[in-house]
Amino acid sequence: MGYTTVFLVLAAVLSLLIGLAVLARDYKKIENVAFFSFSVSIASWSIGILGFLRTTDLDKALVWAKFYYFAPLLLVYSCVIFTQKFLYFTPLNRWINRFLTVAGLLLVSLLLFDKHFVTSQILVRSYGKQVVLNTSQYLVYSSYLLVCFVVANLLIYTKFRNSKKSVNKQQAGIFFAGFAISCVIGVFFNLLLPGFGNYSYIAIGPPSTAIFLLFVAYAIVRHRLFDVRLVVARTLGYASSLVFLVIVFGLLVFGSANLLFNLKLSFPALLFLSVSTGIVSIIFGQFKKKFDKVTSAIFYQDAYDPQKLFDDLNKVLVSTVNLDLMLKRSSEIIATNIKASYCAIGLQSSPNMNPRIVGTQKLQFPADDMKLANHWTVLMHKSVVVVDDLDEKYSEFKDALSSNNIAVLVRLSPDIKLTKDGIGYIVIGSKRSGNPFNGQDIRVLDTIAKELIIAIQNALRYEEIENFSETLQAKVDESTRKLRRSNEKLKALDETKDDFISMASHQMRTPLTSIKGYLSMVLEEDAGKITPMQREMLGQAFFSSQRMVYLIADLLNVSRLKTGKFLIEASPVNLADMVEQELKQLEESAASRSLTLRYDKPDSFPEIMLDETKTRQVIMNFVDNSIYYTPAGGHIEVKLIDRPNSIELRVEDDGIGVAKDEQHHLFTKFYRAGNARKARPDGTGLGLYMAKKVIAGQNGSIIFESEEGKGSTFGFVFGKARLEPTPSDGEVRKEPAAMAVRAHLVHHDK
Incomplete structure (x- = not known):
């Protein structure tokens, strides 16, 4: 070779x-x-x-x-x-x-x-x-x-x-x-x-x-x-065993045969016999296990491997958290290995659990017999009770067990001394072979009981947590349903409120317009001369009706925002003239409160594209708030600034200001600061909300600075690129502001 x-x-x-x-x-x-x-x-x-x-x-x-x-x-x-x-x-x-x-x-x-x-x-x-x-x-x-x-x-x-x-x-x-x-x-x-x-x-x-x-x-x-290290290791183990057996067998057996009997074999024959013997010795153990199982089934019908029983049971106890399933599988393993006619595990009632019996058969025991079992097992201090081993003094107990076809009763009690009631019992029927339960069976069942007690207690805790979780979920679901129903009612009420505001605003606007018009005519002496006292009183009435018109306009705009009909009607306007006109209407109100209202009108100011009516409302709201919330002797200054890339309006006062912790709520609907409610109880909380919507709808930003007790600054700023008129702006531009408002507020409300 x-x-x-x-x-x-x-x-x-x-x-x-x-x-x-x-x-x-x-x-x-x-x-x-x-x-x-x-x-x-x-x-x-x-x-x-x-x-x-x-x-x-x-x-x-x-x-x-x-x-x-x-x-x-x-x-x-x-x-x-x-x-x-x-x-x-x-x-x-x-x-x-x-x-x-x-x-x-x-x-x-x-x-x-x-x-x-x-x-x-x-x-x-x-x-x-x-x-x-x-x-x-x-x-x-x-x-x-x-x-x-x-x-x-x-x-x-x-x-x-x-x-x-x-x-x-x-x-x-x-x-x-x-x-x-x-x-x-x-x-x-x-x-x-x-x-x-x-x-x-x-x-x-x-x-x-x-x-x-x-x-x-x-x-x-x-x-x-x-x-594959395990496979390789096992293969090397078998190969090493084979080599060792071949060498030892060849040297000892054939060496002895040669010395004692002068038996001589050729090397191939010697190698063949040694290898064959080594292989037989290796596989002998596997064949022995197979034959042991066959002979045990024939001659030892009740024989079983306790370790296999414990291994199978532990797999179930470790891997199963559902209590009923764990009890059923455990009963099947016990009955199969011990070769009993049946096996069941019964648990007694507790504050968090109803009694149950789970096993290889459906069983039900009389209540009196169960009470008797509880009584006698506590007195006996035994973990495993074999019916055939009971003395005459336990005859009543023995008869009760026999009548229910119970051969062995195993207590499940965490009490080591077995002096108290346990959590339940393992109930086992007679062996299928008819043979009695022996010492090994009793020891095995005692060990099983100890393992089951721990597993059952853990499963009960898990079940309790699961039930609590389900109860909690049910309560949460019920509360959620109630909240949804309440929310639906609130939405319906909100819609009713909006409908009412819209209807009332429309109904009030017409008579107020007439009142305001007639007051204006009287003030302009179209109906004849009036005295200074009459002029002052009529002026207050005209100013109040003007405020009411603006309030109605705010309410209508809120309603339009809700329904998606809020429109920005942009047209070329001179903001400097607009501010001057609005301030003229408020001069008397400021003077009556001993306030200094100052406005330096720019000599020239570019025309820009704005919604005139809505912007006038914003200016009026800012100045009106400053008048009402500035104490007598205070100062209000209105500034209109033309910057290279933007125009800016600022209304500055030395009034009561806004508390720092309330400032982030100020531009929300119907919100009013605490000091403002005291100074002016009749306010609505809509003015600043609508001001922000109007300015944001025209792609502008709100200006707000305030310090409580020292005054506030309100205003707005617009970029010129978005506001300059184009040759096609002869007509009024009407565009839905909802999308612009929404997008702009996402940025500016941060």
């Missing part, structure tokens, strides 16, 4: 072992199956080359050549599938996948069914056998292999570059390095050189995969590749 044979066999065995270990880890994963297929193809390739080199029959050599040319096709296609799934899924283009699949199947079919495809004939050379290749077909075959190798390497390299997890990056890097090195060696010695007619080194290809397999083995051990 030469070195070539040894290396080829080792390459085949090593690849198969690693492939089987990966497949055994999880045979349902596509990447594991693909890697196993890759390992099988390496083994097949090694065996094919070994068969080709060792055979002397040229016809058989051609068959072996076909075989080892088939294996690389499986190898490269498995690589492509594996590298797509390795670590995480990276799909190839659908058409590339289809092309590689169809081309691979076509090449395999031609290779298997066409005797002269790729391999024409075998020639004997001085160095050994040579396959005569069909050049064009071999070129197609080689191209397919190279394409698959390149695709697989690119996929692995991409995952190496893109992996964010350190462990994945290390796994991909090791896999890529080993795979790339093996690819280069294999392509050179088994694809390129044979293409030029040199078959001297074809045996190098399969052993070179050992480099790749060593890299994979390192990644398995060091970086948990495929997570």
